[in-house]
Structures are given as C-alpha cells and as structure tokens.
Amino acid sequence: xxxxxxxxxxxxxxxxxxxxxxxxxxxxxxxxxxxxxxxxxxxxxxxxxxxxxxxxxxxxxxxxxxxxxxxxxxxxxxxxxxxxxxxxxxxxxxxxxxxxxxxxxxxxxxxxxxxxxxxxxxxxxxxxxxxxxxxxxxxxxxxxxxxxxxxxxxxxxxxxxxxxxxxxxxxxxxx
Numbered sequence: 001x002x003x004x005x006x007x008x009x010x011x012x013x014x015x016x017x018x019x020x021x022x023x024x025x026x027x028x029x030x031x032x033x034x035x036x037x038x039x040x041x042x043x044x045x046x047x048x049x050x051x052x053x054x055x056x057x058x059x060x061x062x063x064x065x066x067x068x069x070x071x072x073x074x075x076x077x078x079x080x081x082x083x084x085x086x087x088x089x090x091x092x093x094x095x096x097x098x099x100x101x102x103x104x105x106x107x108x109x110x111x112x113x114x115x116x117x118x119x120x121x122x123x124x125x126x127x128x129x130x131x132x133x134x135x136x137x138x139x140x141x142x143x144x145x146x147x148x149x150x151x152x153x154x155x156x157x158x159x160x161x162x163x164x165x166x167x168x169x170x171x172x173x174x175x
Contacts, residue, residue, distance in 0.1 A: 007069065007164045010157060011059035014076065017154060018052025021147075029136070029143065038131045040090040044147055047086065050079030051154065069165045077158050084151040090144035093132045 025045060029035045037045070054076035063069050112120055134142045141149070 005160060005164065007161065007168065008059055008062050010161045010164060011055045011062075014055035014154065014157060015052055015059055017150070018048055018055065021048055021150060022052075033136060035135050035143075038133075040086055040093070040131045041143070043086045044083045044090070044144075044151075047079045047081075047083030048151075050082070051076045052079075054079060066165060073158065073161055073165060076161075077155075080151055080154045080158060084148065084155060087144050087148040087151055090131060091142070091148055094134055094142055094144060096132060 022045065025037070025041075030037070054072050058069070058072045058076070063072065136143060138146060
C-alpha cells in the first residue's frame with residue numbers, strides 16, 4: 001500500500017487526472033455535446049494545466065531535494081488552488097437567484113483584445129450570464145460542481161504529497 005502513495009506515483013496520478021479532465025472537457029463536452037466553455041471554465045482549465053505541468057515535471061525528474069520537491073509542489077498547488085477558487089465562484093454564480101445573475105458580457109476574446117490584463121481578470125471574476133447557465137448535468141451536478149469535486153480531491157492529494165515530502169517512505173517506515 002505504501003508503494004502506491006510514493007511521491008512519484010502521486011505525481012503520476014495528478015498528471016493522469018489532468019489528462020482525463022482536459023480530455024473530458026475537450027472531447028466530450030466541447031466536441032461531442034457542442035458546449036463552448038465560458039470564461040470561468042477556461043480559467044479552471046488553465047489552473048488544471050498548470051497543476052498538471054508541475055506534476056509532470058515532478059514525475060519525470062523525481063527530484064531528490066526536499067527544497068525542489070516543495071517548490072514543484074507549490075507550483076502545482078497554486079494551479080489547483082486557482083482552479084478550485086474559480087470553480088467555487090462559478091458554482092456560486094450558478095446558484096444565484098435569476099434576478100441577481102450578472103448580464104452577459106461581450107466575451108473573453110473581446111476583453112483580451114481591448115482591456116488591460118488586470119481588467120480582464122476583474123471582468124471574468126465578476127461573472128456573466130453565460131457563466132450562470134447550467135448547460136449540462138450528470139447525476140444532478142452541473143459541470144462546475146463536478147469540477148469542484150474533482151479539484152477538491154486533487155487538493156487532498158496535494159496534502160498527501162506534502163506529507164510524503166516532509167515524511168518520505170524509508171525502509172524503517174515500511175517494516
């Protein structure tokens with residue numbers, strides 16, 4: 001059992017979950033169902049990709065230095081923390097009463113082309129009507145709610161990885 005929870009195997013798990021999450025979003029939600037991602041969905045994907053990138057570096061190079069492991073863990077944590085925070089905001093927007101939902105904006109592409117970067121972030125996090133729409137559900141959960149569950153699990157995996165960094169498996173621990 002302890003072999004399944006090694007630093008490297010946990011990093012590989014994060015990479016696999018990134019590939020599954022991104023594949024589900026791209027191939028099933030976008031290509032099969034024809035759903036276009038709203039700005040908050042795109043921001044969640046960015047955080048997942050950041051997490052997966054740091055996890056991939058960690059899995060491939062498997063650094064031995066505790067400092068390097070902590071640095072890569074922090075980058076990965078920031079990515080999934082970002083995704084989780086955006087998913088929380090997205091779920092909140094979806095549960096607002098209809099009269100409190102922000103109106104639809106001109107879209108992320110327009111904002112990126114015309115506004116400074118900080119203003120783009122402000123507009124995206126303010127949300128828009130398109131982010132509050134529930135376009136598809138599975139077992140009664142909207143896409144952002146499903147994402148929030150996945151991201152929460154990945155945050156728990158990060159806690160386990162931190163524990164592995166601070167208390168690595170040694171022969172004395174396995175006996």
